[in-house]
Amino acid sequence: MSETVIETRNLTKKYGDFVAVDNLNLRIQKGEVFGLLGPNGAGKTTTLLMLLGLSEPTAGEVRVLGLDPARQPLSVKARVGYLPDQIGFYDDLTARENLIYIAKLNGIPRHEIPGRVDDVLARVGLSDVADHRVRTFSRGMRQRLGLADVLIKRPQLIIMDEPTQGLDPELAQQFLRMIRDLKEEEITILISSHLLDQVQAVCDRVGLFHRGRMVLEGTVPELGRKVLGGAYRIRLRARGKEDAILEALQSLPGAVRAQRAASDLYEIEAESDVRSEAAAAVVKAGGKLFALDIEAQNLNDIYARYFEEVKHGPVA
Amino acid sequence: MARLHERERTPREREGSPWTGLGAVLAKEMADHLTSARMFILEILIVLTAVGTVYAALQGIRSGGQTKFLFLRLFTTAREPLPAFIGFLGFLVPLIAIAMAFDAINDEFNRRTISRVLAQPIYRDALLMGKFLAGLFTLAVVFSAIWLLIFGLGILGLGVPPTGEETARALWFLLVTIFYGGIWMSLAMTYSIIFRSPATAALASIATWLFFTVFWDMVVGLVVRLFQPAQVFSLEQALQLAQLELNLARFSPNTLFAEATIILLRPSVRSLGIVLPIQLDRALLGSPLPLSQSLVLIWPHLTGLIAVTILLFVVGYVLFQRREIRA
Numbered sequence: 220m221s222e223t224v225i226e227t228r229n230l231t232k233k234y235g236d237f238v239a240v241d242n243l244n245l246r247i248q249k250g251e252v253f254g255l256l257g258p259n260g261a262g263k264t265t266t267l268l269m270l271l272g273l274s275e276p277t278a279g280e281v282r283v284l285g286l287d288p289a290r291q292p293l294s295v296k297a298r299v300g301y302l303p304d305q306i307g308f309y310d311d312l313t314a315r316e317n318l319i320y321i322a323k324l325n326g327i328p329r330h331e332i333p334g335r336v337d338d339v340l341a342r343v344g345l346s347d348v349a350d351h352r353v354r355t356f357s358r359g360m361r362q363r364l365g366l367a368d369v370l371i372k373r374p375q376l377i378i379m380d381e382p383t384q385g386l387d388p389e390l391a392q393q394f395l396r397m398i399r400d401l402k403e404e405e406i407t408i409l410i411s412s413h414l415l416d417q418v419q420a421v422c423d424r425v426g427l428f429h430r431g432r433m434v435l436e437g438t439v440p441e442l443g444r445k446v447l448g449g450a451y452r453i454r455l456r457a458r459g460k461e462d463a464i465l466e467a468l469q470s471l472p473g474a475v476r477a478q479r480a481a482s483d484l485y486e487i488e489a490e491s492d493v494r495s496e497a498a499a500a501v502v503k504a505g506g507k508l509f510a511l512d513i514e515a516q517n518l519n520d521i522y523a524r525y526f527e528e529v530k531h532g533p534v535a
Numbered sequence: 536m537a538r539l540h541e542r543e544r545t546p547r548e549r550e551g552s553p554w555t556g557l558g559a560v561l562a563k564e565m566a567d568h569l570t571s572a573r574m575f576i577l578e579i580l581i582v583l584t585a586v587g588t589v590y591a592a593l594q595g596i597r598s599g600g601q602t603k604f605l606f607l608r609l610f611t612t613a614r615e616p617l618p619a620f621i622g623f624l625g626f627l628v629p630l631i632a633i634a635m636a637f638d639a640i641n642d643e644f645n646r647r648t649i650s651r652v653l654a655q656p657i658y659r660d661a662l663l664m665g666k667f668l669a670g671l672f673t674l675a676v677v678f679s680a681i682w683l684l685i686f687g688l689g690i691l692g693l694g695v696p697p698t699g700e701e702t703a704r705a706l707w708f709l710l711v712t713i714f715y716g717g718i719w720m721s722l723a724m725t726y727s728i729i730f731r732s733p734a735t736a737a738l739a740s741i742a743t744w745l746f747f748t749v750f751w752d753m754v755v756g757l758v759v760r761l762f763q764p765a766q767v768f769s770l771e772q773a774l775q776l777a778q779l780e781l782n783l784a785r786f787s788p789n790t791l792f793a794e795a796t797i798i799l800l801r802p803s804v805r806s807l808g809i810v811l812p813i814q815l816d817r818a819l820l821g822s823p824l825p826l827s828q829s830l831v832l833i834w835p836h837l838t839g840l841i842a843v844t845i846l847l848f849v850v851g852y853v854l855f856q857r858r859e860i861r862a
Contacts, residue, residue: 264861271654273860293551293656301654307647311567323559324655368651 222249223282224376224407225270230279232265232431239265241431242279247409247424252402254418255411256518257428263411264304266428267378270409271301284375297325300369304381306361310354314345314364317353318371325372339367343397359390366397376407383417395421415518427522435525439518444490446521446528452514453487453494454480459506467504471496483509549658556657560665561672568635568673577631578677584627585681586688588613588620593692603823606697607704607800609689620685621796625789626748628712631677632719633740635670638733639724640855645733650860663855667724667848674716682709700802703826708799711837715792717844719744725851728858747787755783785836788843795836798829807832 225247232240240262247253255263268274269281272288272295281288288295308317315336322332340346343363348356356364362382369377382398383391391414398421401408412418419425419439427435427442435442457464461479468477468487473496476488487497494511501508568574592612596605613619640663643649652662682705690696697705722743726736759780764772784790794807802823824832 268650268861273650273653291550292658293555296654297656299654301650303647303650303654305647306651307649308651309567309648310646320559320563321651321655323562324556324652324657326555326656365651372655 223247224249224251224284225253225409226280226282227266227270228280230266230269230281231277232262232269232274233277238431240269240276243431243433245426245433245436247407249407250402250405252398252408252410252421252423254422254425255409255428256413256415256418256425256522257411258413261428262431263428264380267301267380267409267411270378271296271299297372298375300372300374300377302365302369302377302379302382304384306365306368308353308356308361308364311352313350313352314340314356314367315349317364318368321368322371327372335371339370342370343367358385359387359394362386362390362394363397366394374406376409377401378409378411380411381413382410383412383414391417415522419518425518427525429526435521439521442518442521446525447488451487451489451492453489453492453497454510454512454514455485455487455497455501455508456483456510457485457501457506457508458483459501459504463504464501464506467500468497471500551656551658553658553660554664556655556661557665557668560657560661561669564666564669565673568669569676573634574673574677577634581627581631581677581681582684584623585620585685588617588623589685589688589692591617592619593688596693604701604802605693605695606686606689606701607802609685610705610708611797611800621793621800624712624796625793628674628716628792629719629744632670632674632716633723633737633744635673636666636720636723637727637737637740639666639670640727641731641733641736642727644731653860659856660852663724663852667721670720670724671713671717674720675713678709678712678716700826704799704802704829707826707830708796711792711795711799711833711840714837714840714844715788718788718840718847721844721847721851725847725854728851728854747789751787751789752784755780758783785839788840791836791839795833795840798833802826802829 223246225245227243227245230240230243230245231238243266245266255266257263265274269276270283270288272292275289283295284298286295308314309320312320318336318339319332322335327335336349337346340349343366345360345363345367348360353361353364369379379398383394386394395417398408398410402421410418410422422439424436424438425442426433435445437445461483465477465479465485468474468485471477471487471489471493473491473493474487474489478486480486487493492513494513498508498511589609591614592609595612595614596608601608610620613622640649643652643662653659686697686705719740723736723740726739727733730736730739759776762779763776785794798804798807802825805824
């Protein structure tokens with residue numbers, strides 16, 4: 220049984236004539252990691268702010284943990300952690316003091332505060348620099364402190380806005396690992412990002428955002444099937460009669476498309492993992508198989524392909 | 536229909552109290568003020584002023600033959616080349632108040648801490664109110680300390696303890712000073728909500744203050760001349776004009792503060808009539824007023840100072856509530 224953590228119905232936000240979010244319908248279940256993906260200015264941050272009750276919707280309904288953020292903002296904000304993009308701290312205070320302030324604002328009982336602060340600092344690996352001023356922190360340390368800041372209230376839902384932006388690849392990976400650990404604690408996570416490939420790794424489901432609309436939603440393989448046609452891309456290198464091999468591959472059950480990419484390189488798009496069948500077919504057609512590889516679904520491809528289609532279609 | 540039904544299920548008014556988190560904001564902001572370099576400089580400035588003017592005043596009092604209200608004279612006695620302490624306060628108080636508040640809100644936006652703080656279970660009310668009260672309390676702490684310092688110097692220098700009446704009058708004076716600071720603080724805070732850049736907010740605050748300190752008198756003069764008939768025939772007309780000038784001048788918080796402090800610290804000043812404030816120095820006629828009568832005289836000033844503080848705060852409050860958090 221699953222519980223709905225976030226639900227929006229025809230959520231709309233307008234700034235004057237500009238429609239930032241257009242009739243958004245979103246459902247996120249408990250324990251899910253959902254990626255809200257899209258280019259800058261697509262309306263992601265606006266959506267997140269409405270979920271938190273920091274911005275008032277022009278129309279539509281929002282329910283977060285069963286509560287209305289516009290009417291019950293305190294209950295929502297007590298249960299939801301928000302990690303803004305380009306998070307700011309009070310630079311003249313130490314990491315510990317920054318966290319204590321947030322803990323106090325959350326009304327955490329005074330005697331619990333020191334323990335919780337130590338806990339979250341240890342968790343994000345900042346115990347050594349707990350009493351250094353935040354002014355001296357690097358981008359990566361700030362981001363980890365931001366996570367500590369969110370965790371101190373023990374949230375049921377964490378909303379992160381561009382959490383890996385500005386981090387070098389190694390730090391980004393490290394940060395994503397922390398997010399994966401959170402998932403194991405049954406915390407629901409909503410991540411907004413335009414860095415598709417980084418986020419792809421941690422999200423259960425993603426939604427593609429474009430001009431205030433959610434244009435695609437589902438798991439990465441689902442989206443792959445929808446947009447790229449085949450969900451699986453298999454590359455194989457074989458030598459032998461080219462036409463016969465290609466024909467054999469094209470007639471594979473489940474193959475959507477097969478083509479020769481280079482002299483002895485073939486590409487198959489298929490609905491399922493047909494690697495063993497492909498190998499058998501090549502051998503049967505009298506070819507010699509040298510390499511067989513499956514390409515993981517890539518959000519970048521899906522994304523690029525989708526917007527290519529949109530551009531050529533009537534929508535644009 | 537469905538939507539209407541939905542709305543009915545959830546409570547219409549906001550849940551919880553707007554004061555949630557006020558204590559935390561207040562404590563943090565006061566700690567910031569009291570430890571900041573900015574405040575340190577201002578404190579040194581005001582302590583030096585206090586010690587300097589009071590020392591000069593002590594010498595003046597010793598050489599003069601007056602025996603009444605010696606402690607109050609510490610605040611009001613000027614001795615060349617130094618003006619009296621209250622003269623200094625007239626511009627030190629706005630300076631300190633503005634310095635504490637001109638970056639109250641826009642700095643949170645610029646540091647990008649605003650979304651993090653407001654994502655906690657508090658209302659915006661708590662943030663704004665906490666910041667304002669922290670400023671006011673800091674002002675109160677600083678001026679109380681100065682006040683005690685002056686009394687201490689007075690006891691040492693004069694060799695007599697202050698009377699009850701003197702102490703009560705000086706306490707009222709302290710209260711007026713704090714609310715005079717409150718006006719400038721809520722003004723600077725409102726500017727810090729309107730202007731994104733702290734420098735602009737600071738300049739706007741200083742400009743407003745300069746306007747009331749330097750230019751308001753000129754403006755009043757001009758306006759009065761507009762109403763002036765070609766020739767003044769009767770005494771009544773002349774009085775009316777003078778009254779108009781005085782009333783217009785009282786739109787400036789500086790005038791209110793100056794009049795209130797004079798009445799409080801110089802019990803022998805018996806009225807705030809048309810003779811004020813230029814001829815006050817020589818107004819030695821009659822015996823001093825009791826404190827209660829002095830208070831009656833400046834009650835409108837006190838309520839005016841407090842009302843303007845609240846009014847400016849409300850303007851800032853409304854603007855801040857409507858502000859989009861998104862930068």
